[in-house]
Amino acid sequence: MQRGKGMKFVGDSRIKQGPTVSRIPKDYSEYPGRTEAFWPNFLLKEWLAGAVFLIGFLILTLAHPSPLEGLADPTDAAYIPLPDWYFLFLYELLKYEFASGNYILLGMLGIPGIAFGALLLAPFLDNGPGRRPHQRPIAVGMMLLGLASVIWLTYTSAAAVDWESRAEANKPVPPSDDVDVVIDTDHPGYEVYETSCLACHGAELEGTAAPALYGPEFDHTAEEIADISVNGIGAMPPDQFTGTDEELEQLVDFILSVNESIEEE
Amino acid sequence: MLQKIYDWIDERIDLQPIWRDIADHEVPEHVNPAHHFSAFVYCFGGLTFFVVVIQILSGMFLTMYYVPDIENAWRSVYYLQTEVAHAQIVRGMHHWGASVVIVMLLLHTLRVFFQGAYKKPRELNWMVGVLLFFVMLGLGFTGYLLPWDNKAFFATQVGLEIAQQVPFIGDQLKILLAGDASIVGAQTLTRFFAIHVFFLPAALFALLAVHFILIRRQGISGPL
Numbered sequence: 001m002q003r004g005k006g007m008k009f010v011g012d013s014r015i016k017q018g019p020t021v022s023r024i025p026k027d028y029s030e031y032p033g034r035t036e037a038f039w040p041n042f043l044l045k046e047w048l049a050g051a052v053f054l055i056g057f058l059i060l061t062l063a064h065p066s067p068l069e070g071l072a073d074p075t076d077a078a079y080i081p082l083p084d085w086y087f088l089f090l091y092e093l094l095k096y097e098f099a100s101g102n103y104i105l106l107g108m109l110g111i112p113g114i115a116f117g118a119l120l121l122a123p124f125l126d127n128g129p130g131r132r133p134h135q136r137p138i139a140v141g142m143m144l145l146g147l148a149s150v151i152w153l154t155y156t157s158a159a160a161v162d163w164e165s166r167a168e169a170n171k172p173v174p175p176s177d178d179v180d181v182v183i184d185t186d187h188p189g190y191e192v193y194e195t196s197c198l199a200c201h202g203a204e205l206e207g208t209a210a211p212a213l214y215g216p217e218f219d220h221t222a223e224e225i226a227d228i229s230v231n232g233i234g235a236m237p238p239d240q241f242t243g244t245d246e247e248l249e250q251l252v253d254f255i256l257s258v259n260e261s262i263e264e265e
Numbered sequence: 266m267l268q269k270i271y272d273w274i275d276e277r278i279d280l281q282p283i284w285r286d287i288a289d290h291e292v293p294e295h296v297n298p299a300h301h302f303s304a305f306v307y308c309f310g311g312l313t314f315f316v317v318v319i320q321i322l323s324g325m326f327l328t329m330y331y332v333p334d335i336e337n338a339w340r341s342v343y344y345l346q347t348e349v350a351h352a353q354i355v356r357g358m359h360h361w362g363a364s365v366v367i368v369m370l371l372l373h374t375l376r377v378f379f380q381g382a383y384k385k386p387r388e389l390n391w392m393v394g395v396l397l398f399f400v401m402l403g404l405g406f407t408g409y410l411l412p413w414d415n416k417a418f419f420a421t422q423v424g425l426e427i428a429q430q431v432p433f434i435g436d437q438l439k440i441l442l443a444g445d446a447s448i449v450g451a452q453t454l455t456r457f458f459a460i461h462v463f464f465l466p467a468a469l470f471a472l473l474a475v476h477f478i479l480i481r482r483q484g485i486s487g488p489l
Contacts, residue, residue: 033294042292045299049308050315057319057358057365065353066360068346071339072418074449081419084409086367086402094427108427120395122378123388131381132489143378170415174347175340 069170082161089150092157115146181205181214182261189247189254196229196241196251205258210236214259225252286481295488307485309373316366317473323359324462331411333458335451338413363405370398382486390479397472400465407461413454421457422449 036042073079083091090112093099099107118125126139133140181204184190193201200210212218220228226248229241241248274280294300296307330349332341345352374394377383383391410421429439436446442460444452 031291031293034297034300035291035293036297036299038290038292039288042297043288046308046311049298049305050312053312053315057316057361058354060365061354061357061361064357064361065346066357068339068342068412069414069416072335072413072415074418076415079415079419081423082416083420083424084405085364086405087424091423104430105432108430109432116395116399120392123383123385123391126381127384129384131384131486133379133381136381140379143375147375172343172414175343 067167068172070172071175082166085154085158088157089153092153118142181258183258184254187250187254187257189250189252189257192241192243192247192251193254196243200236205255213255214262218259222252222256225255290481293485293487296485306372306376309369309376313366313369313373314473316362316369317469319358320362320366321466323355323362326355327359328462333411333455335413335454338411338454342412342414363408366401367405370401374398380486380489387479387483387486390476390483393472393476393479397469397476400469400472404461404465404469407457407465410454410457411461418449421453425449425453 082088093111094104094107096107097103099111122139126136128136130136183204197213200208201213202208205213207213228236229248229251230238232238232240241251243251271280296304298304298308327345330341330345330352332338342356345356377391377394406421406424410417425439425443428442429435431438440446442453442456443449444456
């Protein structure tokens with residue numbers, strides 16, 4: 001089995017003849033100090049560190065279920081907006097006089113722009129040869145200053161919020177899928193419904209022994225309802241309704257009117 | 266058997282150089298916490314990546330239930346939170362992971378900064394890293410809206426108002442993000458979803474690939 005260099009491809013594959021640059025890393029003995037092979041020795045230890053981290057992380061998620069507030073209501077004018085915590089410092093910055101109103105651009109783009117721009121270009125701003133912190137006091141000082149301001153701004157912003165009452169006031173309301181059924185008991189068909197159907201289909205057509213007479217499962221035309229009332233369907237025996245044709249019409253009209261009132265909502 | 270499969274593939278695509286590039290290298294003493302415990306600071310980058318992997322996996326599972334429209338977004342999250350087995354843990358991992366990844370990123374950035382590890386020849390990798398930080402903040406901002414609850418809606422509204430005040434391109438920027446000049450609504454949610462799930466992860470993967478290739482090329486910076 002031939003591996004590595006000397007391997008030949010055929011066809012239109014590129015073949016590099018002659019000496020190739022070795023990708024094989026230097027021998028362990030050429031490194032100073034006590035080096036260790038990444039695979040598998042070091043990775044196994046990293047794996048352990050990762051496992052410990054994962055356990056801590058899972059404990060956090062189990063101890064604090066992720067929050068969910070009520071469904072967004074754009075008309076809720078009393079709601080005080082708040083970004084996620086890692087944006088709080090930018091949010092707080094905009095409350096300062098020199099960073100809002102006429103100076104909003106300074107607070108919004110100027111200060112953060114300079115700070116993050118400097119972060120992005122740090123290797124070119126701090127381009128001396130020394131790597132130790134005391135060899136580059138300006139860069140380290142600026143970073144400490146920036147870090148302290150971010151921490152301070154985040155702290156002042158977060159300290160002003162009463163998190164518990166906020167969470168309490170914005171608890172999610174479970175979505176209600178209950179349909180509000182309005183039964184018009186004055187409807188001429190209601191009386192017919194009461195005598196012929198109510199025993200099985202319930203006082204509000206919600207269905208008890210028999211299925212509900214509304215909802216996605218109930219999809220019948222007026223003719224079908226009339227036919228089912230007289231002849232039955234499935235487990236429903238025939239002749240549940242025994243009245244005049246006029247009463248039948250009223251009954252069908254009543255059932256359909258309840259369905260329409262639901263659909264309108 | 267495994268050796269035969271390996272040989273079969275290796276014969277065709279010459280696996281060994283690839284394999285060596287990825288895994289076969291030395292870990293120097295000064296970054297190995299087994300030798301110097303203080304070297305745990307070198308773990309921050311790896312742990313950041315670990316949380317990113319958690320985010321990708323938990324996010325993939327969340328999209329199995331999440332519906333990005335204003336009628337159902339909140340309901341799907343509520344359903345996830347209350348009805349689906351273990352979904353509270355998966356969503357919890359995604360929610361807390363978003364915070365933990367920022368913390369780990371910050372620690373990793375500070376480690377690299379205070380050690381001066383971004384100095385020549387590693388300037389490019391530092392810049393790629395800062396861009397990764399920005400992408401991560403963008404993921405945080407867009408992901409915050411997706412549950413479509415009150416805090417999501419109003420925070421996004423404020424964020425978009427700030428974006429609108431950018432000189433010259435503010436209005437266009439807001440329309441690009443929100444889908445409308447004044448309404449934060451159905452369009453905004455689908456756009457944020459697309460940005461959160463497709464655009465920014467694509468940028469994230471590309472930058473991460475560059476970040477890692479550069480690390481392997483240049484090696485870890487030496488001890489101070």
